[in-house]
Amino acid sequence: MLLVEDEAEIVGLMRDFLEAEGFEVHAAASGSAAVAALGRSRVDCVLLDVMLRGESGFDVCRRLRDRSGVPIVFLSARGQDSDKIRGLRLGADDYVVKSATPTEVVERVKAVLRRAGPARSAERPPHRFGRLEVDLAAHEAIVDGRRVPFTAREFAILELLVEHPRQVFSRDHIFELIWGDFGDRSAVGVYIRKLREKIETDPRHPELIVTVWGVGYRFDPPRAA
Amino acid sequence: MLLVEDEAEIVGLMRDFLEAEGFEVHAAASGSAAVAALGRSRVDCVLLDVMLRGESGFDVCRRLRDRSGVPIVFLSARGQDSDKIRGLRLGADDYVVKSATPTEVVERVKAVLRRAGPARSAERPPHRFGRLEVDLAAHEAIVDGRRVPFTAREFAILELLVEHPRQVFSRDHIFELIWGDFGDRSAVGVYIRKLREKIETDPRHPELIVTVWGVGYRFDPPRAA
DNA sequence: CACGGAGTTGAAGGCTTTCTGAAAACGGCG
């Protein structure tokens, strides 16, 4: 969740509410910062103030839209129609006035995520890597033509790795992305094992999910593919 | 495209979006105006607000239906009441809650047109999945050659699932699409059970409507089919 | 070659999610 807003007070307020709901909140005070953040971390939704110092939220919206289909929710001081229409026409997904309670804003964000989530994954064809195929919409993977069921958590990690091939993730990083801030990091190892048991030909000598000693794990797509 | 709606703000918003998609939009603020417009210009689809000042959208729907088979999509503030059922029973073709984004509304309209277009001359064939056959037009399903009756709500969910094979829907998502924004999500589970009792060979071990633990439900068409 | 830390394994309790059965509320219809 990326919050684009230059008033510190509102950032603090919204951050509190969003984090209470389990969102990981990144804040950006300008359009450029927002674009940078979008490239840096996995962002599932953008909450964007219409009025930023110096630039219009609409411009920012356009720039974000240019490089990502991420859901965008506008946040505006006034509830003028023209704003609403412009925002939605630029590809935003919803529009909330600031006079709404934070709780309400959070609800709208959740609604947008629910709508966008399945719809977007449905449009996207499954990821294919040789003998491994990951179908986000069906929440399932196909290994050597065989359908393999995954639990919610397993799939979350698999998805993370598969969407960033050959990128190393440290245990801590994975933990923060999937679990959040609190808990026992060793759980990551347990899930890596489970994934290997399900997708590796020989779990003892993993080829898809490899261990980078002292660093973390990495998903290596098969060469041939 | 005839838009029957008495709130100017919504008229403007929807008009923008529909026109951006190439629709020619006529607006009517009352039932009588709608009927008149229907007689005056060629209307390919009606977008009808359930709550109009003074009269119910259902009455308007009846009046429109009396003189035309034009596709009708209901637009409602909330899907809480049995609006949807009433609407569909009156011959409406789809039903969208206003909390949906305009983009989504446009999508639904397009879907209805796609459906209605060819269907009006040649009947659209029902969905067939091995031993299960779902006939949207007739609002009924045939399991193993046996006709099985469904209540309105049951069928709505069945329709949703069947139209998106192998796509996982979370409880929340289903609830929002069928019921609307408010209510007790646990109702979804109850209906899933009822569907399974009616279409599964062994409801204890469902094969058509499978549970994706921690995520939601998914309709899996039989392999052979 | 022995040591320490990093990574892996296996198994079990706790806990959340899901299912079940049944009763209450609702809405349409006579």
Add this chain to the structure above:
DNA sequence: CGCCGTTTTCAGAAAGCCTTCAACTCCGTG
């Protein structure tokens, strides 16, 4: 108004996952 089928709610039971933990193996270093 009272009946009947549908929808919603609820609490208890069952199912299955998530976490934890301790023992074990592996890797790099001295």
